[in-house]
Amino acid sequence: MGKRRKIGEFKIIERYFSxxxxxxxxxxxxxxxxxxxxxxxxxxxxxTTDTMIAGIHFRSLDAPEDIAAKVLxxxxxxxxxxxxxxxxxxxxAALTDAVDEDWLARFTRxxxxxxARYAITLVGGDTVSTPGLLSFSVTxxxxxxxxxxxxxSSALPGDLxxxxxxxxxxxxxxxxxxxxxxxxxxxxxxxxxxxxLRPQPRIELGRRxxxxxxxxxxxxxxxxxxxxxxxxxxKVVATLEASRVPLSPAARAALSSDPSLITTVLTGGxxxxxxxxxxxxxALPLERLADEMGIxxxxxxxxxxxxxxxxxxxxxxxxxAISNAGYQHF
Amino acid sequence: MGKRRKIGEFKIIERYFSxxxxxxxxxxxxxxxxxxxxxxxxxxxxxTTDTMIAGIHFRSLDAPEDIAAKVLxxxxxxxxxxxxxxxxxxxxAALTDAVDEDWLARFTRxxxxxxARYAITLVGGDTVSTPGLLSFSVTxxxxxxxxxxxxxSSALPGDLxxxxxxxxxxxxxxxxxxxxxxxxxxxxxxxxxxxxLRPQPRIELGRRxxxxxxxxxxxxxxxxxxxxxxxxxxKVVATLEASRVPLSPAARAALSSDPSLITTVLTGGxxxxxxxxxxxxxALPLERLADEMGIxxxxxxxxxxxxxxxxxxxxxxxxxAISNAGYQHF
Numbered sequence: 149m150g151k152r153r154k155i156g157e158f159k160i161i162e163r164y165f166s167x168x169x170x171x172x173x174x175x176x177x178x179x180x181x182x183x184x185x186x187x188x189x190x191x192x193x194x195x196t197t198d199t200m201i202a203g204i205h206f207r208s209l210d211a212p213e214d215i216a217a218k219v220l221x222x223x224x225x226x227x228x229x230x231x232x233x234x235x236x237x238x239x240x241a242a243l244t245d246a247v248d249e250d251w252l253a254r255f256t257r258x259x260x261x262x263x264a265r266y267a268i269t270l271v272g273g274d275t276v277s278t279p280g281l282l283s284f285s286v287t288x289x290x291x292x293x294x295x296x297x298x299x300x301s302s303a304l305p306g307d308l309x310x311x312x313x314x315x316x317x318x319x320x321x322x323x324x325x326x327x328x329x330x331x332x333x334x335x336x337x338x339x340x341x342x343x344x345l346r347p348q349p350r351i352e353l354g355r356r357x358x359x360x361x362x363x364x365x366x367x368x369x370x371x372x373x374x375x376x377x378x379x380x381x382x383k384v385v386a387t388l389e390a391s392r393v394p395l396s397p398a399a400r401a402a403l404s405s406d407p408s409l410i411t412t413v414l415t416g417g418x419x420x421x422x423x424x425x426x427x428x429x430x431a432l433p434l435e436r437l438a439d440e441m442g443i444x445x446x447x448x449x450x451x452x453x454x455x456x457x458x459x460x461x462x463x464x465x466x467x468x469a470i471s472n473a474g475y476q477h478f
Numbered sequence: 479m480g481k482r483r484k485i486g487e488f489k490i491i492e493r494y495f496s497x498x499x500x501x502x503x504x505x506x507x508x509x510x511x512x513x514x515x516x517x518x519x520x521x522x523x524x525x526t527t528d529t530m531i532a533g534i535h536f537r538s539l540d541a542p543e544d545i546a547a548k549v550l551x552x553x554x555x556x557x558x559x560x561x562x563x564x565x566x567x568x569x570x571a572a573l574t575d576a577v578d579e580d581w582l583a584r585f586t587r588x589x590x591x592x593x594a595r596y597a598i599t600l601v602g603g604d605t606v607s608t609p610g611l612l613s614f615s616v617t618x619x620x621x622x623x624x625x626x627x628x629x630x631s632s633a634l635p636g637d638l639x640x641x642x643x644x645x646x647x648x649x650x651x652x653x654x655x656x657x658x659x660x661x662x663x664x665x666x667x668x669x670x671x672x673x674x675l676r677p678q679p680r681i682e683l684g685r686r687x688x689x690x691x692x693x694x695x696x697x698x699x700x701x702x703x704x705x706x707x708x709x710x711x712x713k714v715v716a717t718l719e720a721s722r723v724p725l726s727p728a729a730r731a732a733l734s735s736d737p738s739l740i741t742t743v744l745t746g747g748x749x750x751x752x753x754x755x756x757x758x759x760x761a762l763p764l765e766r767l768a769d770e771m772g773i774x775x776x777x778x779x780x781x782x783x784x785x786x787x788x789x790x791x792x793x794x795x796x797x798x799a800i801s802n803a804g805y806q807h808f
Contacts, residue, residue, distance in 0.1 A: 174522070176629065176630075176631075179630065179631075179707070179710075179711055180560070180629055180630050180631070180711070181526060181556040181557075181559040181560050181630070181695060181696060182524045182525055182526035182556050182557060182559075182560045182562070182620070183524070183525045183526070184522045184523070184524060184525075184622075184627060185522060185523040185524075185525055186522055186523070186624075187517045187523065189519055192504070192514045192515060192516055193514070193515040193516070193517065193523060194512045194513070194514060194515075195512055195513045195514075195515055195568065195601065195602055195617075195619075196511060196512035196513070196602060197568045197570050197602055197603060197604055197615075197617060198570070198604050199570040199571075199572055199604050199606055199615060201572060201606060201608050201610065203609065204606065204607075204608065204609075205606075226511040226512050227511075227512060229511040229512075230510070230511050230512045232512070238525065238527045238617060240527050240528070240529040240615045241529075242529055242531060242613065271525065272525055272526060272527055273527060274527055274528050274529050274615075276529055276531060276534065276535075277534075278531050278534065278610075278611065278613075279533065279534075279611070280531065280533075280608075280610035280611035280613070281608065281609070281610035281611070283572065283608075283610070283613070285527075285529060285570045285604075285615035287525075287527060287568060287617040289525075290512070292514075294516075297514060299506065299510055300506075300509065300510050300511070301506075301509075301510070365511060366511060377509070380509075381509055381510070
């Protein structure tokens with residue numbers, strides 16, 4: 149059962165992972181059977197989990213720093229979409245023989261940097277050696293005032309639909325990594341690739357949307373698919389105006405040389421922006437919030453009564469046929 | 479990125495996993511970005527996580543019912559070792575092409591059965607398709623009164639060391655599955671194999687030890703190794719009397735035809751019994767508890783001051799050399 153590496157599981161934990169848990173007494177130094185988490189009165193624990201596998205969710209040759217950032221941040225993005233404040237996380241790592249101490253040092257340094265950035269600590273985990281694929285499972289914990297969380301099911305007819313930041317960059321970054329955006333300027337390619345490799349979870353925005361937004365989700369499967377999750381959970385029709393979807397200069401440049409990339413923008417995943425619905429009277433406060441935070445918040449459509457679905461319309465209001473409504477993991 | 483199966487991720491979740499979350503409103507039907515967990519005032523959340531990979535922690539051809547029981551129960555055993563009451567769990571599944579709907583139906587029926595048995599519900603998870611190895615990560619949640627948890631670091635000089643049930647059965651079960659116990663009677667082999675395939679976490683015992691035991695750990699890496707975790711965390715010497723380690727009739731029969739199997743008993747893992755330290759004055763109450771619960775609790779040694787280590791001694795008190803101090807995952 150299993151096999152020995154040059155450095156054993158306990159040494160790996162002691163040398164690389166325990167330091168990540170040093171600031172949280174409840175982690176018990178990663179030396180006990182389980183960790184202890186506290187919750188203030190009136191709060192609820194928000195829990196999310198994601199598994200990422202080499203060759204599917206990241207590339208085996210991605211820098212360990214980028215892999216660390218991705219596996220952690222996609223979970224923080226789920227917390228953001230609930231309006232939660234991140235607290236801590238557990239990490240299960242299935243390591244291959246290709247993972248040496250240098251790799252582990254870089255991987256865990258990146259986690260340490262994100263721990264400082266997002267004010268979280270490692271509280272538990274599991275490290276196993278696998279003859280299969282390098283993979284990581286993170287379970288992230290956050291807190292939210294009871295009953296105040298942003299759900300997918302709370303969109304109401306009459307709501308406007310907003311997205312943060314710009315959409316489509318990450319999916320275009322993946323195309324660029326595959327050599328499919330050859331005409332694009334190198335500096336722009338770099339911006340897109342960075343969006344793909346290093347998600348920026350909208351944690352502070354999610355917290356600030358509590359009490360303002362009705363429903364929220366993060367853009368991980370693709371804008372149309374994720375908006376579809378809101379439409380389905382809330383049993384409403386969401387109309388998305390394609391021409392209003394905010395684009396970065398890099399995405400705009402790519403799109404101008406190949407207009408068919410609009411499908412990539414609308415259905416590509418991995419942006420980790422927030423898409424949320426909010427009543428019209430919040431438009432002005434949201435504008436002020438956007439200014440204050442320096443994050444674009446763009447109205448891209450509206451919610452109406454009707455059967456649960458997403459209508460994508462062009463600038464003239466004509467419904468567009470979207471062939472692939474978002475990345476499915478299968 | 480990824481590939482499609484005949485049945486998509488969302489269908490798998492809807493058909494097989496969502497029903498497991500139906501009784502817990504905080505699971506949000508597995509349809510939101512995250513789940514919501516509550517905690518009563520004065521309690522702490524106990525969190526543990528384990529990843530199990532085909533070919534390492536279970537055999538690919540094991541029955542889906544057994545795989546489900548194992549991935550869930552090893553986590554519940556960690557909660558038991560903390561004295562916690564299980565509440566819920568998340569499950570990340572990396573599924574291969576070999577997993578069809580019949581397999582999923584059997585796997586999730588087994589989870590449903592364990593949910594009823596242990597009064598827990600699924601609250602979240604992630605399902606991905608992998609070209610690699612079938613694997614599962616479970617994160618389990620329990621609760622314990624703040625400050626009352628059973629830690630590994632609380633053993634005190636003068637404590638007695640107890641184990642629940644019998645030790646070595648699971649490791650012998652694995653030997654039997656490998657055809658290495660050919661002389662043993664078929665009915666006895668079956669008992670040992672069942673102990674290997676279907677752990678019985680000592681949850682109720684763990685809860686009842688709160689306030690009685692000082693330190694506790696579950697026997698997953700092997701009795702000597704796990705007792706070593708207590709010795710290290712508590713900075714004490716743990717003396718284990720090999721001749722007092724409780725054996726099942728099946729293990730005794732195997733041992734009588736091959737005395738060298740004592741090493742397997744002492745260092746084999748996967749028993750998922752509890753080993754704990756407790757002051758001498760609790761011996762009588764523990765005896766009554768054992769009677770009441772119908773679980774053997776056997777004194778197998780004692781704790782003394784000294785450098786953190788385990789001494790294994792024979793019936794004459796001579797220190798035994800144990801070659802392999804327990805299963806290491808690497």
